[in-house]
Amino acid sequence: MNMRNKKEKENQILSNKKIFTLIGMMGTGKSKFGRLVANNLAYKFYDVDTLIESDQKSTIKTIFQEKGEPFFRKIEKNTIKNLIANVTTKEEKSILSLGGGAFDDQETRERLLSNTYVIWLNTPVDILVKRVGNGSKRPMLKGDVNASINNLLSKRIRYYSTCHYQLNTHDLSENQILHKILTKISNKKSN
Secondary structure (H helix, E strand, O other), rough: OOOOHHHHHHHHHOOOOOEEEOOOOOOOOHHHHHHHHHHHOOOOOEHHHHHHHHOOOOOOOHHHHHHOOHHHHHHHHHHHHHHHHHHHHHHHOOOOOOOHHHHHHHHHHHHHHOEEEEEEEOOOOHHHHHOOOOOOOOOOOOHHHHHHHHHHHHHHHHHHOOOOEEEEEOOHHHHHHHHHHHHHHHHHOOO
């Protein structure tokens, strides 16, 4: 597929979407930028991890520790499934922020790619390491934070790369990242 056809296909997909999903590794700013974009566009904002914590009356870390990752992933998958159904039924213009591993699940990935416009915030590992610090609040990080993030990213990158739009954030300021996301959404919702 040549570049023009790819761009036309992307515009066609995007012009039908009212829901935008931010994916990427922990520390990329999905929640932060999701909230900022939603506020700027008067969209609803949904942070999947926050929804899970509210529903389970527990932190993500505690859920991982007490019930394990398979339990968490099942809840995460159902939360996303129900969220997409509710937002679609209401025809809400929405921004969704996913946990770093949510997009690994094939069914979830297919649902999001079919029903939302998926934006991957791609941030280099060295920046992620600085942002997550010692990783004490991140249940997927074990031992050496740098090695742990590299390991997770190497597993997830093939899933992330199926997104509709990849935003490389490494040399952009927060304002530039926000502007690029807003521009992408604003240009497409007017089609």
